[in-house]
Amino acid sequence: VDDFYEGHIDFFSLSFIYHKHSPHFTVESNSATELVATAAGNIEKLLANRSEALKVSTEEEKRKNNRYIPDDFEIDPDFKRLVSYNTTAVHIPTDIYEGSTIILNELNWTEALEEVFRKNKEEDPSLLWQVFGSATGMARYYPASPWMNSSNSANKIDLYDVRRRPWYIQGAASPKDMLILVDASGSVSGLTLKLIRTSVSKMLETLSDDDYVNVVYFNDKASYASCFENLVQANVRNKRMLKDAVQNITAKGITNYRGGFELAFEQLAQMNVSRANCNKIIMLFTDGGEEKAEEIFKKYNPNQAVRIFTFSVGQHNYDKGPIQWMACTNKGYYYEIPSIGAIRINTQEYLDVLGRPMVKDNKKAKQVQWTNVYLDALELGLVITGTLTYLIWSLGSSFGPNGYYFAIDPNGYVLLHPNLQPLVGQITRPLFRETKSFLFLWRTAKFHEPVTLDFLDAELENEIKVEIRKQMIDGQTGNYTISTLVKSQDERYIDLGQRTYTFAPVKGSDYSLALVLPEYSMHYIRANIGDTITQAKCKCHLNYSYFSHRVYCKDLKPPDKNKNNTEFLMEFNNYIDTKTPNHPLCDTFQIFVTVRFIALSSLLVRHGVLARFVATDGGITRVYPKSAGLSWEEDAETYESSFYKRSLDNDLYIFTPTHLKENNCVILDDGGFLVMSNQDDDIAKIGRFFGVIDPILMKNLVNSSLFTFKKTFDYQSLCDPKKESKAAAGLRSVYVPTIADILNLGWWATAALSDAMLKEVCITEQTQYYFETNNPSFRGNIDCENCTRIYHAEKLPKTNLVFIIADAKLTCSSCDTKLLIQDEQQSDGPDPCELAHNPRYRKGPAVCFDSTENEQDPDCGGVSSLSPSLWLMVALQLVLLWVLTGSRHHAIPS
Numbered sequence: 001v002d003d004f005y006e007g008h009i010d011f012f013s014l015s016f017i018y019h020k021h022s023p024h025f026t027v028e029s030n031s032a033t034e035l036v037a038t039a040a041g042n043i044e045k046l047l048a049n050r051s052e053a054l055k056v057s058t059e060e061e062k063r064k065n066n067r068y069i070p071d072d073f074e075i076d077p078d079f080k081r082l083v084s085y086n087t088t089a090v091h092i093p094t095d096i097y098e099g100s101t102i103i104l105n106e107l108n109w110t111e112a113l114e115e116v117f118r119k120n121k122e123e124d125p126s127l128l129w130q131v132f133g134s135a136t137g138m139a140r141y142y143p144a145s146p147w148m149n150s151s152n153s154a155n156k157i158d159l160y161d162v163r164r165r166p167w168y169i170q171g172a173a174s175p176k177d178m179l180i181l182v183d184a185s186g187s188v189s190g191l192t193l194k195l196i197r198t199s200v201s202k203m204l205e206t207l208s209d210d211d212y213v214n215v216v217y218f219n220d221k222a223s224y225a226s227c228f229e230n231l232v233q234a235n236v237r238n239k240r241m242l243k244d245a246v247q248n249i250t251a252k253g254i255t256n257y258r259g260g261f262e263l264a265f266e267q268l269a270q271m272n273v274s275r276a277n278c279n280k281i282i283m284l285f286t287d288g289g290e291e292k293a294e295e296i297f298k299k300y301n302p303n304q305a306v307r308i309f310t311f312s313v314g315q316h317n318y319d320k321g322p323i324q325w326m327a328c329t330n331k332g333y334y335y336e337i338p339s340i341g342a343i344r345i346n347t348q349e350y351l352d353v354l355g356r357p358m359v360k361d362n363k364k365a366k367q368v369q370w371t372n373v374y375l376d377a378l379e380l381g382l383v384i385t386g387t388l389t390y391l392i393w394s395l396g397s398s399f400g401p402n403g404y405y406f407a408i409d410p411n412g413y414v415l416l417h418p419n420l421q422p423l424v425g426q427i428t429r430p431l432f433r434e435t436k437s438f439l440f441l442w443r444t445a446k447f448h449e450p451v452t453l454d455f456l457d458a459e460l461e462n463e464i465k466v467e468i469r470k471q472m473i474d475g476q477t478g479n480y481t482i483s484t485l486v487k488s489q490d491e492r493y494i495d496l497g498q499r500t501y502t503f504a505p506v507k508g509s510d511y512s513l514a515l516v517l518p519e520y521s522m523h524y525i526r527a528n529i530g531d532t533i534t535q536a537k538c539k540c541h542l543n544y545s546y547f548s549h550r551v552y553c554k555d556l557k558p559p560d561k562n563k564n565n566t567e568f569l570m571e572f573n574n575y576i577d578t579k580t581p582n583h584p585l586c587d588t589f590q591i592f593v594t595v596r597f598i599a600l601s602s603l604l605v606r607h608g609v610l611a612r613f614v615a616t617d618g619g620i621t622r623v624y625p626k627s628a629g630l631s632w633e634e635d636a637e638t639y640e641s642s643f644y645k646r647s648l649d650n651d652l653y654i655f656t657p658t659h660l661k662e663n664n665c666v667i668l669d670d671g672g673f674l675v676m677s678n679q680d681d682d683i684a685k686i687g688r689f690f691g692v693i694d695p696i697l698m699k700n701l702v703n704s705s706l707f708t709f710k711k712t713f714d715y716q717s718l719c720d721p722k723k724e725s726k727a728a729a730g731l732r733s734v735y736v737p738t739i740a741d742i743l744n745l746g747w748w749a750t751a752a753l754s755d756a757m758l759k760e761v762c763i764t765e766q767t768q769y770y771f772e773t774n775n776p777s778f779r780g781n782i783d784c785e786n787c788t789r790i791y792h793a794e795k796l797p798k799t800n801l802v803f804i805i806a807d808a809k810l811t812c813s814s815c816d817t818k819l820l821i822q823d824e825q826q827s828d829g830p831d832p833c834e835l836a837h838n839p840r841y842r843k844g845p846a847v848c849f850d851s852t853e854n855e856q857d858p859d860c861g862g863v864s865s866l867s868p869s870l871w872l873m874v875a876l877q878l879v880l881l882w883v884l885t886g887s888r889h890h891a892i893p894s
Helices: 002-009 011-020 032-058 101-123 166-172 191-204 236-247 257-269 294-300 321-329 340-346 350-354 356-360 385-393 463-473 566-576 588-602 642-649 680-685 695-703 745-755 832-837 870-889
Strands: 025-029 074-076 081-083 089-091 130-133 139-142 176-183 212-218 222-224 279-286 306-313 333-337 404-408 414-416 478-487 494-505 512-518 523-527 544-547 612-615 620-624 665-669 674-677 707-719 760-771 777-783 788-795 801-806 825-827
Touching: 032 494, 032 512, 101 130, 101 139, 166 350, 176 191, 176 257, 191 236, 191 279, 191 306, 191 340, 212 236, 212 257, 222 257, 236 832, 257 279, 257 294, 279 321, 279 350, 306 321, 306 350, 321 333, 333 340, 333 350, 350 356, 404 463, 463 478, 463 494, 463 512, 494 642, 494 760, 674 680, 695 707, 695 777, 695 788, 695 801, 707 825
Parallel strands: 176 212, 176 279, 279 306, 306 333
Antiparallel strands: 025 523, 074 081, 089 139, 130 139, 212 222, 404 414, 404 512, 478 494, 494 512, 544 620, 612 620, 665 674, 665 801, 707 760, 760 825, 777 788, 788 801
């Protein structure tokens, strides 16, 4: 194999071409420390510009500015949608009456922001969306654009509310330690318990990853709703688990407020566990009662360090005085949730109370906060990431396809990483790399959920990476060179490679930036060509060429990806006649890549070889002969090509099985995929995982240590929602909307959500196999019930292949035939209960606004703002009565 490929790949010719053109380039060193410092400095400047633009917007005087601007939307190349830079647009939540006095006043005075937004855009053209969100739910954004229904639900109900966006939640109040206390006594059974379950679920949605939460329910005694025995980080997985646990709470026994509050205060008092360490809150959901539990508050909360918010749920005749007293005495607020329509707004208004200290401490509170990554409801892609990616891309590429930047926040979540790539339905997501375009579009079902991918989940975890993560969160500067497992681009293989991690904090933010370089990226080629770049003229009559979709020159249209770019080459030849190598619009390095690649036209195909190709870092692939290029299916972007990236990490010949079809003399690659077989029945299985072809043999290859495996999880997958089994379902009470619900737009919006069957964020599990040892030979016996299969395996030198001879499968039909699955499958992921016992390191807020001296506010709650007018309800009932009696008079006789 070695002699054959050395003779046919013709490395000597490639080496000759390399040295022939050596006067045109120099080999330079990559200084990881300088690269990180430069990138971090540029990000610091960008965030500072964003902060300044934000301050200008918030300090704008509230003035009237009435005028009418006609719609003049045009398709914008940056946004890829209709926008207008002449005006702003406004979004008001479905359950808010747009004709109310408060909304009309806000519409009036926020028009002044239009001019501010426009000036911000002029001063910083890279600004994308600018959004102002108010406590009423009104959002004004610039540039104006027709609102899109991002939920893609069939009924087109718009459930967007700016007050539930991650940036609004994190900006409205300091981080929270929240204990949700649920009354599970017998009196809340039926519809009241259903309302409590829904209310708790909506309350959990108001929490961000900076918050900590747990749910406790009580009747005769207090118990944890889930396996969590302490407050846990309010990330997507933990909140989903708590939501599921709340659905299993049943009503029985009597109300014991003392027991419930004792456990709640004990939870909040624990200091030896990870938590937010700022606002401490207890949220009580109950139908009411006569007990005040006054002695409990005197014992556990004498200084009102813990705020108590109480929610009277359902329609009942209980005295609201005791639970209203609990809230007012403990710096909280009292709310009423008589029906489902009052849930959404009343479970988020507590943020206004928590924001009081921030408002009163005006000077300290005027700091810009940066959120983690989340999908933008305006469908421009990942907020923050798109901007950072463009900034990194603008620095240029000098470290190859396996080098990359990444950034994390104080929670350890990545803001920028090659593996931060949300799915769109069944479409594979684009990669965030320094060589890629920076604008992406997604449509996803649950855009309100933040994209929380921990650094240790974005890569294959080891102890040193845990330490790197901790030091980055703490804002330290460092450098580590480690051996680590690397998952391939197509997620089918795992390689062992060496990587150097260099990191530094981004000043003016809580972010930390890192650069990861393989050992072969410590140097790069710098072009050094003449006064003109006519050397790059292309003669392509002998071959078929593919160009990646990169910007070679900013004023030259990029080539079409995965297409033969004859037209682009002609335009390129004409273009370089007039440009110099130092032209500011051109990437000199990529031009030089073209220069040295032209000479490869002399590499002709030899006898016995169907085709040869050369792929380069510059994103150019040339196939010989031209006839072979007509059926070429590999990705033209070499930075996204699995075979190209793997070849850099291995001193071997890397073979990739085709997906055509497969075999008992077999050749497998290092991922356990079939490359060749001597069995006709297996020809159709070439490229498939061997564990589904001959599972018992594959198991023995693992047991003999030829292969080992690692299970990895993808936390960014999208799956179909799970449907409840109708066969196993018991009798349930039917919810009948009250007149208060019918009068409330919030009920219609909430009811519509349950009908929308949307894609859900889920976890999938995949198993990757790889060679465990460097031993070249393996042999063994496969013992079944009444027979034995003998096998022998030999690794092929200087390749990623292994040749296996084994007795035919038919000789032992009694063997276990349970398949080994390598493909991605839906999974519950790691046990959240176990993870809660060993939470990952994070850093809390630098400044906390949880209370102020002499905080007194006489307004501590009352009747729900969404409660409809009594006279309106009576009037509607009379109308309904008239309709019903009228229908009887006009009934059709049987």
